[in-house]
Amino acid sequence: MSDFLTRLLRPNIARLRPYSSARSEFKGQASIFLDANENPFDNGLNRYPDPLQWPLKQQIATWKDVLPEQIFLGNGSDEAIDLLVRMFCNPGQDRIITLPPTYGMYEVSADIAGVEVLHIPLSRDFQPDVDAILNAADERTKLLFLCSPNNPTGNAFDIDKITALIRHFPGIVVVDEAYSDFSRQESILSRIKQHENLVVLQTFSKACGMAGIRLGMAFAQAPMIGWFNKIKPPYNINILTQQAAMNALRQPEIWEEQLSTILRERDHLIHALSQMPITEHIFPTAANFVLVRVGDPDGLYRFLVQTGIIVRNRSSVILCEGCLRITIGTPDENSQLIQSLQQYAAL
Numbered sequence: 001m002s003d004f005l006t007r008l009l010r011p012n013i014a015r016l017r018p019y020s021s022a023r024s025e026f027k028g029q030a031s032i033f034l035d036a037n038e039n040p041f042d043n044g045l046n047r048y049p050d051p052l053q054w055p056l057k058q059q060i061a062t063w064k065d066v067l068p069e070q071i072f073l074g075n076g077s078d079e080a081i082d083l084l085v086r087m088f089c090n091p092g093q094d095r096i097i098t099l100p101p102t103y104g105m106y107e108v109s110a111d112i113a114g115v116e117v118l119h120i121p122l123s124r125d126f127q128p129d130v131d132a133i134l135n136a137a138d139e140r141t142k143l144l145f146l147c148s149p150n151n152p153t154g155n156a157f158d159i160d161k162i163t164a165l166i167r168h169f170p171g172i173v174v175v176d177e178a179y180s181d182f183s184r185q186e187s188i189l190s191r192i193k194q195h196e197n198l199v200v201l202q203t204f205s206k207a208c209g210m211a212g213i214r215l216g217m218a219f220a221q222a223p224m225i226g227w228f229n230k231i232k233p234p235y236n237i238n239i240l241t242q243q244a245a246m247n248a249l250r251q252p253e254i255w256e257e258q259l260s261t262i263l264r265e266r267d268h269l270i271h272a273l274s275q276m277p278i279t280e281h282i283f284p285t286a287a288n289f290v291l292v293r294v295g296d297p298d299g300l301y302r303f304l305v306q307t308g309i310i311v312r313n314r315s316s317v318i319l320c321e322g323c324l325r326i327t328i329g330t331p332d333e334n335s336q337l338i339q340s341l342q343q344y345a346a347l
């Protein structure tokens with residue numbers, strides 16, 4: 001492990017003696033397990049889950065073309081975000097950098113941990129301000145969160161800007177790719193081989209259609225993944241989740257088909273919106289949602305609620321003034337949405 005990375009780690013984490021679970025201590029072959037105080041009667045779920053989820057990680061490694069040792073699995077990406085903050089940021093001393101408007105969990109995790117957040121807003125066209133970020137960076141800014149494609153704006157960041165930040169930011173760069181399946185821009189996952197300060201987050205919650213199982217992935221070089229494993233709750237991924245994910249990975253054609261439907265529907269919704277007088281601006285999107293600026297976002301939001309349709313009102317968010325964020329639904333749901341929008345426009 002390089003000095004650079006080791007210096008970023010919190011000293012108490014470096015010193016930590018992790019919890020050693022019964023399932024991780026015993027390494028050999030056995031048929032009778034009297035080591036973990038479980039109920040011995042088999043119902044498929046009476047045993048604790050594999051703490052490191054090896055069979056599932058093997059499948060993910062093949063799918064993503066990385067090594068199993070380069071994968072951390074969390075109870076949603078949200079767990080990976082939380083662990084990153086606690087791994088690197090000393091409360092009351094270190095800081096994270098976020099680029100608003102962006103995903104809210106980076107800041108919430110930092111707030112809970114007592115870690116200050118430095119906000120460096122995106123430019124008008126929703127791109128990172130590389131110079132401002134690098135000027136603000138010092139030995140206390142441990143983490144930089146880049147969300148690409150970004151939530152709630154929907155755009156992917158310029159790959160040159162992401163690359164410059166990975167190269168020059170003096171801390172850990174976390175690239176949250178929750179929406180990269182919906183983007184034409186290639187994932188930067190393969191770059192973890194070159195950059196020891198890069199962590200890439202992906203999730204089963206969006207394109208894979210499994211938000212309910214709570215499974216997020218963090219990819220990085222093996223030493224960094226070792227730190228995740230050191231501080232995570234021992235049994236953070238339950239057996240049902242591991243099984244459901246392995247089943248889903250055996251039939252990827254199901255969600256690949258859904259993905260192409262969602263992309264087609266995205267074009268359709270954007271076209272319909274562009275024809276409506278209430279639409280002031282449709283922001284380009286590389287995600288499964290569209291950010292749209294309208295004249296009266298609160299009024300439109302309330303109208304849609306009355307017709308049983310909930311969208312996300314982002315109109316009070318910096319740089320998103322007047323905007324609603326609309327997730328792409330099924331073809332049927334989108335038709336109903338478009339109908340409601342046309343009714344509203346005709347009022």
Ligand SMILES: *Cc1c(COP(=O)(O)O)cnc(C)c1O
Pocket residue numbers: 075076077078079103147151176178202203204205206211214215216
């Ligand atoms: C939805 C979303 C996630 C996914 O979080 P999970 O905890 O994996 O469900 C991560 N990042 C962003 C930016 C998101 O919008």
